Amino acid sequence: MKRFTTGLIAVGMLVAGTVSANATTLKLAHAAPQGDLQQKLAERFAEDVKTMSDGDITVQIFPQGQLGNDSQMITGTRSGIIDITMSGLNNFTGMMPELGGLMLPFMITDRDQAYEVYDGEIGQEASAKFENFGLKVLGYPENGFREITNNRGPIVEPKDLEGLRMRTNNSEALNEMFALLKANPQQIPVAELYTALETGVVDAQDHPITIVQSFKFYEVQKYLSLTNHSYAALVLAMNEKKFNSLSEDQQAIIMKAAKDAIDYERKLSKDGDAAMIADLESNGMIVNDDVDHAAFQKAVRPVWDTFTAKYGDELVNKVQAVTSK
Template sequence: MLMTTLAGLLASASFATACEITLRSSDTHPDGYPTVEGVKAMAEEVREKTDGRICIEVFPSSQLGEEKDTIEQTQFGVIDMVRASFGSFNDIVPVTQIMSLPYLFTSVEHSHAVLDGPIGEEIAAAFEERDLVALAWYDGGARSFYNSQRPIQSIADLEGMKFRVMQNDVFVDMMDALGANATPMPYGEVYSSIQTGVIDGAENNFPSYDSSGHAEVAKYFTLDEHLIVPELVAMSKTSWDKLTPEDQAILREAAQNSSTLQRELWAAQEQESLDKVTAAGAEVITEIDKTPFIEAMVPVYDKYVTTPENKDLVERIRATQ
């Protein structure tokens, strides 16, 4: 046992010695999660293409802190990289607030088309103004409604129902516009609150609906995809500027390749969760006309999209094919 431990320590020391540059990357999700596996794949490609000169050490499970804390640390160069949701950047990179508006994206594929094109380049430039270099856009799933009472196929079905939402003004206003009642509460209280009738349901993606056990107490899942919030891998500009242009190109290419993998892993995880909850008796409603839901968001957009620049951005996002 002692020999095995010693061998492991020597191997780790040898690996660390071989790295001329070691970049620390943070993620709140556990090892094996699609975002973590995406960055690990990026790390492997970078290591191979630099002959081991540049190593990326991935710290999952919030080992370096929660998202907002690690974003700030990345800005100041305390850590080198972070994987986080656009929602966690709302107070730092204002354009990310627009990307958090309900029904902005018509599908996950639409969000890819937007982020992988000219608009994505504009958003990346906005990150750089905040001392962050956006390297790759990742998927974080589409949030939809689920509840314990009835299938939701129209806005009328939402009337008067109580849904848990995150403590976010946009979410609260969205529910109000749909005729439902928003009930902000900690995520950990959702299961018992649905079970006891304090709320009728909540909203989230399939993997969360599955892993949280919410499918056990709220069997009606309506695939309306009202919120598709992208995620990204961002690097400290301080750390980035220390690299040669050649090494920067290697990191950027590896990050882009990792995005393709991460999206595939996320899609697979969503399908696995969908299969699991339907096998357990959940009813997934897919036949839904989203148009009335989208039209109901006019007052929400009037409140949060106020500048000519943001109005133009929303129009261009909607026009992207």
């Protein structure tokens, strides 16, 4: 009996060793809280990858900046310390500043335009640029249209921004936009933004509704104005060497799971806008949708001119060919 039991243990160890040798664990990191749509995307992606690979690939999720800020996560993914990261496209423009043309104010004005841009030829050409930096783009999830929150009052026309100490991200175009409209832009990492708003370091900020909600900015901001001034895409990117180390079947699983998760997240974003706005109102925010978009579009046009003078107009013309249909 003892010899039989010992044999079973040996077989079990051999099987376990075989499973372990074939199994792959991928670390996926992002900066958003667990209640954000980015986490829902990550969970859907992880579930589908595990199911489609029969458990051979497991995705371990690290939300809320557990593995560093956006810049650190991108660096970690390029080096292979992190396998997959999800971050705003603006956080990659330090390497590829020409991609900032995708975020010019009022360049993309509705979701259908955005999806055609990012899922089509323009997005494919952008993805190829990432490979120069050791990254494989799995797709472009949605962060949403950027809106403005502040504590002074509704933003109806460009002059309403004058004098506001405005937190901005590292988008060259958006920083120029707010400076042009006589706000005082200050770059602050999103992980530090709540405290900066709470302590009055800045008066205002711009983010999609989902971020306003998930980061609980409604606790430190009174007014939300639906300016829709820039479409914010995310990038789901994988270490290229890690991706290439997978079998063709595994690569196909990763790409299919990423597409399905992005489609799922985009639908949640689109369908959830009204509910998120209602939730923000129930938490005390005053929501303003009376925005003079035409006045803003006219006022920010010099930002386009500056960008094209510096980086050329090829990308801008390609996007306009889509948005003018």
